Amino acid sequence: MITKKAExxxxxxxxxxxxxxxxxxxxxxxxxxxxxxxNLVVQLLAVLKEAGWTTGTRGPAGGxxxxxxxxxxxxxxxxxxxxxPIGITRCLFSETPCQNKTHCSLRGIWARAQQNxxxxxxxxxxxxxxxxxxxxx
Amino acid sequence: MITKKAExxxxxxxxxxxxxxxxxxxxxxxxxxxxxxxNLVVQLLAVLKEAGWTTGTRGPAGGxxxxxxxxxxxxxxxxxxxxxPIGITRCLFSETPCQNKTHCSLRGIWARAQQNxxxxxxxxxxxxxxxxxxxxx
DNA sequence: TTATAAATAACTAGATTGGTTATATTATAT
DNA sequence: ATATAATATAACCAATCTAGTTATTTATAA
Numbered sequence: 001m002i003t004k005k006a007e008x009x010x011x012x013x014x015x016x017x018x019x020x021x022x023x024x025x026x027x028x029x030x031x032x033x034x035x036x037x038x039n040l041v042v043q044l045l046a047v048l049k050e051a052g053w054t055t056g057t058r059g060p061a062g063g064x065x066x067x068x069x070x071x072x073x074x075x076x077x078x079x080x081x082x083x084x085p086i087g088i089t090r091c092l093f094s095e096t097p098c099q100n101k102t103h104c105s106l107r108g109i110w111a112r113a114q115q116n117x118x119x120x121x122x123x124x125x126x127x128x129x130x131x132x133x134x135x136x137x
Numbered sequence: 138m139i140t141k142k143a144e145x146x147x148x149x150x151x152x153x154x155x156x157x158x159x160x161x162x163x164x165x166x167x168x169x170x171x172x173x174x175x176n177l178v179v180q181l182l183a184v185l186k187e188a189g190w191t192t193g194t195r196g197p198a199g200g201x202x203x204x205x206x207x208x209x210x211x212x213x214x215x216x217x218x219x220x221x222p223i224g225i226t227r228c229l230f231s232e233t234p235c236q237n238k239t240h241c242s243l244r245g246i247w248a249r250a251q252q253n254x255x256x257x258x259x260x261x262x263x264x265x266x267x268x269x270x271x272x273x274x
Numbered sequence: 275t276t277a278t279a280a281a282t283a284a285c286t287a288g289a290t291t292g293g294t295t296a297t298a299t300t301a302t303a304t
Numbered sequence: 305a306t307a308t309a310a311t312a313t314a315a316c317c318a319a320t321c322t323a324g325t326t327a328t329t330t331a332t333a334a
Contacts, residue, residue, distance in 0.1 A: 040325090059334095060333045061334090062332070
């Protein structure tokens with residue numbers, strides 16, 4: 001399952017993308033605007049920073065800003081950065097397929113099902129999402 | 138995530154489907170043939186029976202057999218019978234979409250991704266799987 | 275130098291997963 | 305009849321994962 005943390009990370013990036021370039025926003029503002037527990041925002045920003053997507057300046061008037069073009073990050077990338085590799089079954093995590101003949105046939109089906117799902121997430125960028133949200137309201 | 142139990146249930150049904158009609162196979166034989174813990178096979182058969190897909194006769198010379206045409210059961214049905222409703226995110230389980238504007242936009246994307254995955258599982262029946270496995274070996 | 279903000283790290287309750295263990299029930303071969 | 309082979313049912317458990325919380329440290333603008 002895609003975790004709530006991954007979903008939060010996407011929302012955080014969308015929030016950052018929807019802010020004017022050159023300006024910063026504090027982690028607390030993000031938390032308030034999006035109703036995410038403040039400490040979780042901080043925790044997730046650490047990972048987003050490690051990915052090279054965001055950066056923060058400390059102290060008064062400090063805050064977070066995007067480092068990259070939001071059209072360059074897709075949802076799959078964010079989910080995998082937060083949750084690690086995606087696998088709809090445990091089977092798809094193991095390197096070697098198992099011996100069982102039915103099981104091996106299943107592996108291909110799981111892989112196809114998963115790829116169908118991932119292709120949707122790959123198609124949608126943070127920018128798409130931020131624009132879509134703005135249009136909805 | 139689709140659990141190992143659901144995967145086992147699919148394998149059990151495929152094993153049953155690959156046996157000559159009219160004959161039975163014991164739960165222990167299924168366990169041995171497919172390398173599934175024997176007690177888990179029993180546990181899962183209880184659910185498959187409840188679904189109306191299998192039945193068992195007790196006593197010596199007893200065993201399990203399919204009650205329905207294996208082309209009539211698809212993988213999604215089995216997974217949902219064992220694991221309950223499938224949801225790639227927690228969001229898709231809640232009835233009402235949340236207030237957050239980005240979040241609500243996300244919901245539709247999750248739903249599309251999930252449906253793309255499920256359609257693969259819906260396309261494949263237990264019969265398909267049993268035949269595919271036989272051909273592979 | 276002090277308030278403010280990010281950054282880092284460690285901890286936790288509750289749920290889920292993948293089983294195991296124990297016991298009951300039933301049908302049939304002898 | 306009765307021992308036995310088989311299904312059936314229920315309760316339990318350790319390990320892992322999830323969604324957080326708590327505490328501490330570091331940097332910087334005023």
